[in-house]
Amino acid sequence: MKDEQPEIGDLKDFLIKAGQGVKGLSEMEITDLPKQYIQPQSERLCNMKTVEETSIPIIDVSNWDDPNVIKSVCGAAQKWGFFHIINHGVPLEVLESVKKATIMFFALKPEEKRKYFKENSSSNHVRLSTSFVPEAENALEWKDYLSLFYVDDDEALAIWPAICRDQLLDYMKNCQVLIKSLLQVLMTGLNIHEINEKNWSLLAGSKRINLNFYPICPKPELTVGVGRHSDVSTFTILLQDDIGGLYVRAPDEEGWAHVPPIPGALVINIGDALQIMSNGKYKSIEHRVIANGSKDRISIPLFVNPKPSEVIGPLEEVLEESDEKAKYKKVLYSDYTLYFYRKAHDGKATLEFAKI
Numbered sequence: 001m002k003d004e005q006p007e008i009g010d011l012k013d014f015l016i017k018a019g020q021g022v023k024g025l026s027e028m029e030i031t032d033l034p035k036q037y038i039q040p041q042s043e044r045l046c047n048m049k050t051v052e053e054t055s056i057p058i059i060d061v062s063n064w065d066d067p068n069v070i071k072s073v074c075g076a077a078q079k080w081g082f083f084h085i086i087n088h089g090v091p092l093e094v095l096e097s098v099k100k101a102t103i104m105f106f107a108l109k110p111e112e113k114r115k116y117f118k119e120n121s122s123s124n125h126v127r128l129s130t131s132f133v134p135e136a137e138n139a140l141e142w143k144d145y146l147s148l149f150y151v152d153d154d155e156a157l158a159i160w161p162a163i164c165r166d167q168l169l170d171y172m173k174n175c176q177v178l179i180k181s182l183l184q185v186l187m188t189g190l191n192i193h194e195i196n197e198k199n200w201s202l203l204a205g206s207k208r209i210n211l212n213f214y215p216i217c218p219k220p221e222l223t224v225g226v227g228r229h230s231d232v233s234t235f236t237i238l239l240q241d242d243i244g245g246l247y248v249r250a251p252d253e254e255g256w257a258h259v260p261p262i263p264g265a266l267v268i269n270i271g272d273a274l275q276i277m278s279n280g281k282y283k284s285i286e287h288r289v290i291a292n293g294s295k296d297r298i299s300i301p302l303f304v305n306p307k308p309s310e311v312i313g314p315l316e317e318v319l320e321e322s323d324e325k326a327k328y329k330k331v332l333y334s335d336y337t338l339y340f341y342r343k344a345h346d347g348k349a350t351l352e353f354a355k356i
């Protein structure tokens with residue numbers, strides 16, 4: 001440990017202009033947390049009530065047609081909004097390779113990473129950021145992330161960072177059967193038995209993949225890795241390493257359950273778009289990541305989203321079947337995501353944008 005606190009000058013220049021990110025800050029082995037990262041008491045780990053005895057379901061999806069699998073998946077999407085899947089068909093080597101590629105990307109020199117920071121990036125489809133949206137946050141989050149919007153393989157090969165693009169594309173290709181099967185099962189639970197081109201675009205017409213890097217943090221108890229939020233996706237496929245630190249709000253809303261890393265498993269979580277389209281039957285659940293004082297952590301969420309130009313709202317079939325009134329209005333999906341990316345993480349507040 002160094003004796004003196006290094007001069008970090010203007011924090012934003014160091015993080016973004018110099019391309020250091022919070023990883024660069026962590027590598028300076030500072031002993032104090034810069035004040036910009038100090039979160040309010042209410043968001044800190046010490047004020048998080050955890051539930052020890054229960055966690056998200058683990059579902060074996062080796063046979064998607066099995067009525068028990070359909071029941072477990074739809075039940076978990078209603079109750080927890082989060083579940084593990086095992087025997088999902090994505091080979092272990094592919095998972096390992098995408099995790100390695102993530103580490104390799106963040107190991108690039110700051111001079112090389114600089115060009116991907118959203119302030120410098122030549123395309124809006126490739127955005128490296130630190131924290132979540134620093135310009136809108138009162139307190140920063142201890143995380144760097146690369147966010148890649150997928151249009152097609154040709155574009156990705158042309159503009160995604162060369163050090164990780166092949167592994168990411170291979171992973172996404174390997175997830176395609178899983179995405180289709182999961183969507184089919186979730187729709188069965190909503191009484192929709194056919195996924196045609198039209199509802200595919202509405203439910204899964206675009207994809208975004210993020211590479212999250214949470215470096216070792218001095219005083220992790222004072223800050224967060226990611227603040228409380230729900231995803232804006234239809235659903236998210238999350239690959240995490242073996243460190244742990246992700247917590248989800250338990251169904252009774254009184255505590256937070258840890259999502260323990262399970263080798264080879266993937267975590268699925270329902271996002272706001274599907275909560276809206278299912279008129280609240282499936283739940284997008286708040287989650288958060290704590291900062292870690294002794295180990296770097298990575299995670300890779302693949303967000304399966306509606307196409308940005310789609311208008312989302314409660315599906316007709318859902319309203320007809322349940323005889324319920326719509327709880328959400330129709331909104332342009334790109335407006336919904338723009339709203340999410342303009343503010344700091346704030347629990348489930350994004351949904352207010354679509355509430356009637």
Ligand SMILES: O=C(O)CCC(=O)C(=O)O
Nearest residue numbers: 212226240246289299301
């Ligand atoms: O790192 C994790 O486990 C979760 C990250 C997350 O919630 C997100 O990127 O939306």
Ligand SMILES: [Fe+2]
Nearest residue numbers: 229230231287
């Ligand atoms: Fe998330």
